[in-house]
Amino acid sequence: MSGGTREGEEREPGHAFETVAAVADLAEGSLLGVRTSAGEEICLFNFRGRVGAVHNVCTHAEFPLSDGTLLKDGTIECVWHGAQYSCLTGEVRRGPAIEPVAVYDVRVEDEKVKVRRRMP
Numbered sequence: 823m824s825g826g827t828r829e830g831e832e833r834e835p836g837h838a839f840e841t842v843a844a845v846a847d848l849a850e851g852s853l854l855g856v857r858t859s860a861g862e863e864i865c866l867f868n869f870r871g872r873v874g875a876v877h878n879v880c881t882h883a884e885f886p887l888s889d890g891t892l893l894k895d896g897t898i899e900c901v902w903h904g905a906q907y908s909c910l911t912g913e914v915r916r917g918p919a920i921e922p923v924a925v926y927d928v929r930v931e932d933e934k935v936k937v938r939r940r941m942p
């Protein structure tokens with residue numbers, strides 16, 4: 823799949839927004855595991871209608887966060903050992919994880935979810 827670069831879209835290699843899902847695939851309160859063309863594992867979420875994304879690898883023992891649960895307060899809970907992260911900031915809310923999970927920039931355009939790695 824390829825295509826031209828839309829006007830105003832970032833052209834920096836490896837740092838452009840990339841379509842990874844349709845908004846329709848992400849019901850409110852749900853998590854969805856997707857992968858970028860570069861193979862990055864992404865966990866999309868729909869928290870009260872706000873679509874966002876974090877790295878889909880629990881920092882405790884690398885279980886996919888998308889197999890877990892999005893709690894009502896925006897906490898993503900890993901299904902394996904119960905670590906919890908804020909979906910919006912990636913910070914740890916409950917161990918055993920210690921390190922935060924990376925957060926991605928997200929755009930919703932034309933009913934599509936686009937992500938890119940957040941610059942430090």
Ligand code: FES
Pocket residue numbers: 880881882883884885900901902903904905918919
């Ligand atoms: S792998 Fe997620 S809590 Fe252990």
